[in-house]
Amino acid sequence: MKNTGDRRRTIYDVAKAAGVSISTASNALNDTGRTNAETRERVRRVAEEIGFRPNALARGLLSKRSHAIGMLTNDTYGRLTLPMAAGVSEVLVDHGVSVFLCATNNDPRLAQLHLEALLDRQVDGIIFTATRLDLTPPVQLSRLPIPVVYVFAEGPADSVTFFPDDEQGARLAVDHLKELGRSRILHITGPRDYLAARIRAQSYLDACGDGAEAMFGDWSEEWGHEAVQTVFARPGAKPDAIFCGSDEIARGVIDALRDLNVEIPTDVAVVGFDNWEVVARQTRPPLTTIDMELKELGHRAGLAILSLSKGEPVPAGITRLPCRLVVRQSCGSPLRSE
Amino acid sequence: MKNTGDRRRTIYDVAKAAGVSISTASNALNDTGRTNAETRERVRRVAEEIGFRPNALARGLLSKRSHAIGMLTNDTYGRLTLPMAAGVSEVLVDHGVSVFLCATNNDPRLAQLHLEALLDRQVDGIIFTATRLDLTPPVQLSRLPIPVVYVFAEGPADSVTFFPDDEQGARLAVDHLKELGRSRILHITGPRDYLAARIRAQSYLDACGDGAEAMFGDWSEEWGHEAVQTVFARPGAKPDAIFCGSDEIARGVIDALRDLNVEIPTDVAVVGFDNWEVVARQTRPPLTTIDMELKELGHRAGLAILSLSKGEPVPAGITRLPCRLVVRQSCGSPLRSE
DNA sequence: TTGAAAGCGCTAACAC
DNA sequence: GTGTTAGCGCTTTCAA
Numbered sequence: 001m002k003n004t005g006d007r008r009r010t011i012y013d014v015a016k017a018a019g020v021s022i023s024t025a026s027n028a029l030n031d032t033g034r035t036n037a038e039t040r041e042r043v044r045r046v047a048e049e050i051g052f053r054p055n056a057l058a059r060g061l062l063s064k065r066s067h068a069i070g071m072l073t074n075d076t077y078g079r080l081t082l083p084m085a086a087g088v089s090e091v092l093v094d095h096g097v098s099v100f101l102c103a104t105n106n107d108p109r110l111a112q113l114h115l116e117a118l119l120d121r122q123v124d125g126i127i128f129t130a131t132r133l134d135l136t137p138p139v140q141l142s143r144l145p146i147p148v149v150y151v152f153a154e155g156p157a158d159s160v161t162f163f164p165d166d167e168q169g170a171r172l173a174v175d176h177l178k179e180l181g182r183s184r185i186l187h188i189t190g191p192r193d194y195l196a197a198r199i200r201a202q203s204y205l206d207a208c209g210d211g212a213e214a215m216f217g218d219w220s221e222e223w224g225h226e227a228v229q230t231v232f233a234r235p236g237a238k239p240d241a242i243f244c245g246s247d248e249i250a251r252g253v254i255d256a257l258r259d260l261n262v263e264i265p266t267d268v269a270v271v272g273f274d275n276w277e278v279v280a281r282q283t284r285p286p287l288t289t290i291d292m293e294l295k296e297l298g299h300r301a302g303l304a305i306l307s308l309s310k311g312e313p314v315p316a317g318i319t320r321l322p323c324r325l326v327v328r329q330s331c332g333s334p335l336r337s338e
Numbered sequence: 339m340k341n342t343g344d345r346r347r348t349i350y351d352v353a354k355a356a357g358v359s360i361s362t363a364s365n366a367l368n369d370t371g372r373t374n375a376e377t378r379e380r381v382r383r384v385a386e387e388i389g390f391r392p393n394a395l396a397r398g399l400l401s402k403r404s405h406a407i408g409m410l411t412n413d414t415y416g417r418l419t420l421p422m423a424a425g426v427s428e429v430l431v432d433h434g435v436s437v438f439l440c441a442t443n444n445d446p447r448l449a450q451l452h453l454e455a456l457l458d459r460q461v462d463g464i465i466f467t468a469t470r471l472d473l474t475p476p477v478q479l480s481r482l483p484i485p486v487v488y489v490f491a492e493g494p495a496d497s498v499t500f501f502p503d504d505e506q507g508a509r510l511a512v513d514h515l516k517e518l519g520r521s522r523i524l525h526i527t528g529p530r531d532y533l534a535a536r537i538r539a540q541s542y543l544d545a546c547g548d549g550a551e552a553m554f555g556d557w558s559e560e561w562g563h564e565a566v567q568t569v570f571a572r573p574g575a576k577p578d579a580i581f582c583g584s585d586e587i588a589r590g591v592i593d594a595l596r597d598l599n600v601e602i603p604t605d606v607a608v609v610g611f612d613n614w615e616v617v618a619r620q621t622r623p624p625l626t627t628i629d630m631e632l633k634e635l636g637h638r639a640g641l642a643i644l645s646l647s648k649g650e651p652v653p654a655g656i657t658r659l660p661c662r663l664v665v666r667q668s669c670g671s672p673l674r675s676e
Numbered sequence: 677t678t679g680a681a682a683g684c685g686c687t688a689a690c691a692c
Numbered sequence: 693g694t695g696t697t698a699g700c701g702c703t704t705t706c707a708a
Contacts, residue, residue, distance in 0.1 A: 008483065010701055021679045025704060033704085034677055057404060058701035061395045062684050068438075068459070082420055086441045093440075093448065098455050100406075101439035102431075103424045110431065117436050120394040121406070137463040145346065248616070278586070282559040299541040348685055359695045364687060371688085371693055398699050638682035 006117055009052040013297035018046040029054070044257035060122060069305055070100040070118035072111065074130035074153070079276055080294065083131050085153060087298020088127060097124070100255050119144070124309035125303050126155055151301045154195075154318075160308065161318045162301050166196050170203035170325030173271040173290055175245045178207075182241035182269055182332055185212065188227045188253060189245025191217040197245055200273065204243060219245070224252025232260055240268055241331075247272040247279040247289055254330070265332035275326050285329035292323050345392040354386040367392070398460060407643055408438040410449065412468035412491070417614055418632065419467050422489060425636020426465060433644055435462070446593065457482070462647035465639050466491055485646035489639045492533075492656075495574035498646065499656045500639050502630035504534050507661030508541035511581045511609040511628055516545075518669055520579035520607055522610025523550065526565045526591060527583025528557040535583055544580060557583070570598055578606055579669075583611040585617040587629055590669070594619050613664050615673035623667035630661050 011021035015025040020039060028043035046052075060066040071088060075081040077084035081173050089099045100123065102114035107192040118126060127148050130153035142156045150161040150253035178186050187204045190197040201214040217223035224244060232238060254264060256292075262268050264285060272280055280287040300321060307314050344347060352448040353363040366381035384390075398404040413419040427437045438461065440452035456464060463484050468491035480484050488499040515523050525542045528535040539552040542659045553569075555561035562582060570576060582588035588610030592602060600606050602623060610627035611616060618625040620658060638659060645652050 053458050057395045057399045098438050100436050103427050120391050128707050394684050
């Protein structure tokens, strides 16, 4: 007879139905202590039959581990945080860990509220995510009784932090363009006060050397458009490739180039950054770009917080996960003559 | 002396420090029972001082209410679910309710896993969200011991369900175009097997009557582009307005019109659907479109699940929340002569 | 191998 | 008004 819905089954029900004590039932279900194989089977079968599910609250109260973690995010649900959150959740669900999602909207009061709620719920750890480096963290995370993992955000010096490897990602883009025979590569990117923008730009400058130029602006299509107009209006040699700091910028760049009757990729090759499919697949031609492997980032962060919460050691410091080049048609084929 | 980090403070610590019993402490902190105003103040001050925070697990175990809910989503973290989730979280955090985010990736095994985890955690309710009507629900949600609210998804007949009012939204778009003097309005939208697409199309057909034409395709920019090419290549009268089923489609439409040297909005006015800012603000001209008020949808769903979990009645059935017209420049001004 | 009993941190009767 | 006590559902000594 299944649970008829009147009340949740407890371990007491299991014990009674199996004709054992509750401690035996507990041992049988959890493979703890010494239990006769036969009784164990019987208890388990009964538990299954009556639809017993252990109460996670009671368990957590006793074990002081809730098997839940919190994700505190700054981001107004952008495309960065959420593929990542999916990665976190995906890797943790198989370990019986659930994820509280807390959007702070960059509001310190909200952040504090969420943080307290998480602590009250005895979460085993917190993953903090931001889209940009905020000079004043929204909330004091450093002296918490539980581990914290940072993603896309800088924690204290000795904390566990994950970032995409912006430097390697930018190099991937530049190298790809060079292999295709491009030599006058321009970089159009986002605001200078974004760490990611600065790192990518520096990597680009290091790779391209003399004559390289990085133009900082917004993370917008409009800025990409505007930058191209500026560059093509002024005298001097024109670039034969443009490496963009985001796919949105790349989209603006591509549109502006078309307006100028510059052919892509024949005259100018374009590379983006993000692999935001809804943009990158829809440009004409489709955009070659850099994927930050957000899901993998989420996996790693999830595993890290899991280990930390078990007291296992995790290497501190910033781990930068490699980006991946996604080749579409905006750079032309490596086999072209020029 | 603050909590020195060795151990979490319990109500027992508070009681001892305040020189009262734990029940008095509990009463003082929760404003239950009769408590002398002076003792109450003292207890509270002490609690504050030693950094006491009640253990939500213990509370939940006793009260059988965890003050947590689960959000089960089908969506691979699209732009629909997440602004909504932000709305849910935003409205619930002030009521002390936290949100578990569970992405099922449309995988029944994952959905089942998440559902069981939520039940084990004694969540007070579940919000189920999907981006499209799946004929076979990923998991049996109907006979749960806790309330379920559906958003963007159809539950059983008597369930509490929220949708944006697609019919009204479409009418808003068409009416706006008509007021601007447009008479040959075309509709380009997504796949016919999306309920939302069908409803919007029907609303459009009802409003436009004879000669109205709804073209079904994908939710993609490409389809918008292609549809426009088809329409402008064939003989007969051309539309003077296009109402698109999504902003992405609208973007493709706008690009195709520009390729054809059709002026927007002078020759053809364009309206989108979604108000997905990253698209709608970046089209040239910026897109007039329909906002589904996703955050408000989240608020309402959050409040509904809150009421239900308290046993308060909530009107069953489908509630459709009004959409909002967002006017940008793709339709021209109402004051134009023609 | 199994069971009785204590207790995780808290709230709610019910005495006092 | 305040304290004592039982108990939420579970795990875990420790005796039997």
